[in-house]
Amino acid sequence: MVRVETATVTDTVRARWAEDVLPSLSELVAIPALSPGFDPEWAASGHLDAAVEHVRAWLVSREIPGAAVDVVRLPGRSPVLLLDVPATPGGEDAGTVLMYGHLDKQPPVGGWSDGLGPWTPVVRDGRLYGRGSADDGYAGYAATTAIEAVRAAGGAHARTVVLLETGEESGSPDLPAYLEHLTGRLGRVSLVICLDSGGNDYDRLWLTTSLRGMAQVHVTARVLDSAQHSGLASGVVPSSFRILRTLLDRIEDSATGAILLPECNVEIPADRLAETRATAEAAPGSVAGAFPRHGSTRTVVDDEVELLLNNSWRPTLSVIGASGMPEPAEAGNVLRAATTLALSFRLPPTADSAAALAAIEKTLTTDVPYGATVEVTGTEAADGWNAPELAPWLASALERVSDEVFGSPWRSTGLGGSIPFMGLLGRTYPEAQFLVTGALGPDSNAHVPDEWLHLDQAQRVTEAIARVLHAHAEQ
Template sequence: MNARDPLQPIQPDEATALADYADRAWDERIVPALTDYIAIPSKSPMFDADWQKNGFIDQVVRDAASWVEGRKVAGLKLEVVRLPGRTPVIFFEVPATKSDSTDTVLMYGHLDKQPEFTGWRTDLGPWTPKYEDGLLYGRGGADDGYAVYAAITAIEALDAQGIPRPRCVGLVEACEESGSFDLPAYIDALKPRLGDVALVVCLDSGAGNYDQLWLTTSLRGMVSGTLRVEILTEGVHSGDSSGLVPSSFRILRQVLDRLEDSKTGRLLPESFHCTIPTDRIEQAKATAKILGDEVWKRFPWACGADGSPALPTTTDPLEALLNRTWRPTLSVTGADGFPEWKSSGNVLRPYTAFKLSLRLPPTVDANEAAEKLKLLLEDNAPYNAKVTFGADGRAGAAGATGWNAPSLAPWLEDALQSASQAHYGAPCGYIGQGGTIPLMSLLQQSFPKAQMMVCGVLGPKSNAHGPNEFLHVPYGKKLTAAVAQVMAACP
């Protein structure tokens, strides 16, 4: 099918051609498509209960599918798959151009988004795309609406240069930000069509800096849900009741003290911890030397009363990396039961509710952790208050289990290093990520022999889920070319 020797490594002139193709594609096609995508509030089902009625998820899926079909990739077949009551997925497949190849590359991304959040720059907004100095601002472009466009472009770049590659399939979902609770059903339905997956390319992760290719080595798991403490059926005069009726907030604090040491942030149940693998510690040491204090300085710290910035839990780069990737942590991400301060009278509130986000080490089973968490929080409530915890997941999947990457095959390690040098002029870096991609654990179980290239454009200050989220376009261009080069090396 191709005159080029399929076993020949990518040559410097070919790497340059891949980079040039990706550069033009981003400027001419991908940035305009993402600009349109950002403007659509396709919030994940957890944040838009009326997603079917509102139609935004269907809109971005249709737009992406039309864009892919419009590229006229040879042999491409695309289908928008819809299971009853579930968010749709895009499934595409492109036949191999590498002679006698029976392997498949599975490419993954998602099109659903986190909610708006506050604090955006006055000239920016979650649904107001703006391209400025190589950064494309707006919700969802980097996390990770770009993935389907970059995946197709990587395939096109190889085909345009006549560089052989394996069969490629794409799986683009619309439920990732809700924990991918719809995805297992689609994996089951599509598994006969996925083929013999040798390499998974997941474009939903991050980068330690914008100077080199970064491979994600692990992802934390997560249990999120609502902890609610009720002590009264209605609010009462605080002068009449305080001192006799215990505050629901104080009870909630006591309940949380069972889970977390408030002075250190360490989670108290040992079952939520794990032994960190030696190889991950060694990789973290190497990454700490590369990134140094930027591991913690990259966050937007507020200033204290003396004008100096607030401090992290640690300023040691190695400990900082391990804290955010292999150690469990608790965050309160929302609250209910509180009136706005400007309209809060002298009333003892009947209940307090907190939205909890519990990040778990990669090897801790999230469903088991969710059961233990519920028992820990609800059992033997202080003052016999009504304490309930409800996880956000569905029955059978109360949490999202993390992921620890399999050992790198020699061909993949060589390909990653070659691609990073060719397109960034620096070696590939290895980094664990503190976020969660539920698909990875599922794919690891479904395809235990597959290699995993988990990467992404979420580098310093890109601020996924928060205000002023941006996509670093120059990095995205290089990543697209690097992915293409690695795909060509897949046996």
Template sequence: MSLDIKKVEDFSKQSWDQNIIPTLSKYIEIPNQSPLYDKEWATNGYTEEAIQLLYKWVIAQNIAGSTCEIKTIGDLSPIIFIVIEATKKTNAKNVLLYGHMDKQPPITDQWTNGLHPYKAIIRDGKLYGRGGADDGYSTFASIEAIQCLKKQGIEHDRYVIIIEGSEESGSIHLPAYIDQLAAEIQTPNLIICLDSGCGNYDQLWVTASLRGVMTGDLTVKVLDEANHSGAASGIVPSSFRIIRQLLSRLEDPETGEVTSKLHVDIPSYRIDQTKLCAQVLGNIVFEEFAWNGQTQPISKDPFQLLINKTWKPTLCTTGVDGIPPISNAGNVMRTSTTLKLSIRLPPSFDSKKAGDIVKEILETNPPYGSTVTFKCDKSASGWDSPAIEPWLEKALQESSQQFFNKPHVYLGEGGTIPFMGMLGAKFPKAQFVITGLLGPGSNAHGPNEFLDIEYAKKLTGAVVYILAAHAALN
């Protein structure tokens, strides 16, 4: 492999400073939310504005041998589909690069110090704004990594880049595109995803596993008409108390341990990798969070926390209906309470099976004969990386040393990238490199979300190195 590392570093720096950040900043300022969160996404113009911005930027790069199209199917959110033909004369293989351009809701009232989800602000080497790191940058970094190979005259493989518009909604619209474009996608030998995270900003982090997710609405209804609390309390059971009882069926309120029906046996090699990861990260595992007052983490053992985050099921309540704000809370026995539940699942647990299990646990024998319903609205299975081939292990190690001067580390992620589970099932022989910019404090989905610019430049260089190493295979 005749890659000039200094030229890669210079190219990546110049690309980010002059070519990526200006357009990525414009993308951040578009309030395009994922379809699950914005019911008007198809008509308010934000998704169209975002995808056109990215599309026009790709076209402007004028990459030799490339085609770039915006694909649409019916009322599904659009995707950007890019093909860059191989320049290798023999034994060219297929590489699939993936990212997304939809965003989570903004939570505007918690951003601080003049920051805002839809204002791109550079401060202390960080680019703040919703969706920059999760993961609007992926289109730019993928294209520029390939462009870097071309600038150095390195013969390369065939590349397919897919940028989808429904990842934050569980990739609900993507499978139809994958089926329709199967002939153009072909069979990838390597899959690179830039939608994940890093444990620190000092070395290359490779995602070893991703948890699945299942979300749904739990509703408890006790009355058809609200009543004065003085008349009804003590006679009518509170829907809120019943919902507390039901949640205790799923989760131990003292420990946070979720029902054993959603657990799996953790592979021993993943335990070993997690121990190494815990040694590298230490207390940063819990110190990165903005703790309030004297609140403490569940444990101060980094290994246990990482296992909790990556291989154990967890329950969060992310929304509520049926409860008025305090300013409008009269002395009333309410008719019902609805909670939005989000359950993270072990990487190898089937998400559809999880939905059935949770529904049975919650709806069976409802307290006081109340009306209890659980309606699953999103499920996506997790992903566990296949065994790493020697060439890729070598490329990961060398690229981390070249651009970070430290070894790479494998990290299980607590989040979900639904498409990776789909691809793992569809292409079982493919190698995966899942990585990204979401490191300590970056706070994807939350307030003050940022992208570490220097890390982004080095990560782009590492991607160039990995692509070059793959191209060098016979």
């Protein structure tokens, strides 16, 4: 058995982050690499390619013995960046470790605090501010540094491939094609490590054990060929907004937020119920206190366990956009011809997203009030993911890491967001172990103003991954 010098792992991670990672990651933050869903002209704008090239050059500069760095491009799809590192002696038979992250970003949005901005990297009080710092620009750096640290400490690792995609924030539409294209090259994947997640505090290592699926639609209700005077037409022609409100009432209980369609609901597994109770006990108040609720706004319920279940194993609906409505200051006395709403559904991890989407579409378009025209466009669906049981070697490694690196026991939780790639990988590699973790915390502001990366937590997560790589090779 190869011995890994844990002190060397720690020292290497700390030195690499300070000297190599933070400067390059800060430069990555400055690149406005919007995901293709937010920049349809991404190929012409060149920002995604600039992000890929920036990280590619950094990976090449690491000069890891035997490593190959490639940019893979399929026609019409945003690129994938690969770092392929051969196994150390003794780790050749352990299969492939696939480590995942992404380089694309959410839109900048307004409202950043004074001195901060989406493309302005700022280090302040142990935090790196800027869009893509925590979600998920640091991941490729952390993964590579973990490989370097375990090698510097005399440890072992299996063949390891770091895959950085550029479409995650758009739902990873291109990744299935890339996975099919790379299947032969990846070989037998025995461990998947995803760094696009986090937990409920910065005191311990958090494992994500489930991810919700998703379904999205744009629904338009049209009642007129052209807008009309509201005083003359109201009471004669139905409101397009009221029609949509009626249709939504078939899907969601507006008093509780409960989704009424059976296809969108599942029975919550007993082990996830127990896990949720343990999570609430480990980090009390972390969910309720994570969001800047305005004034006297209360959470949906008071019970922390129920909040966690609502956010991980129950479906939800968010109206994330609308058109056909002028700004109030510009609104005339007009009965509008049409209203469009963008609906985003989060689905339980084990729900069939295709069946859920079909049920949503049918409910919105069947027996429409007043015979109005209803059109559903922009549909999208992706399954969630429920982690397999931890193998003994991984459970043991996590116990050691928690004690020696974090000084607190690791905990697991379901994540309310979606990473479609994980469900795809779970189906493709059913025998693999999965470690979904990361440095995001409940207040890291992913997708919103003032996104920031907790630098100490990111370094601890990097060290933990290095030790898990060694344990995987030695099992």
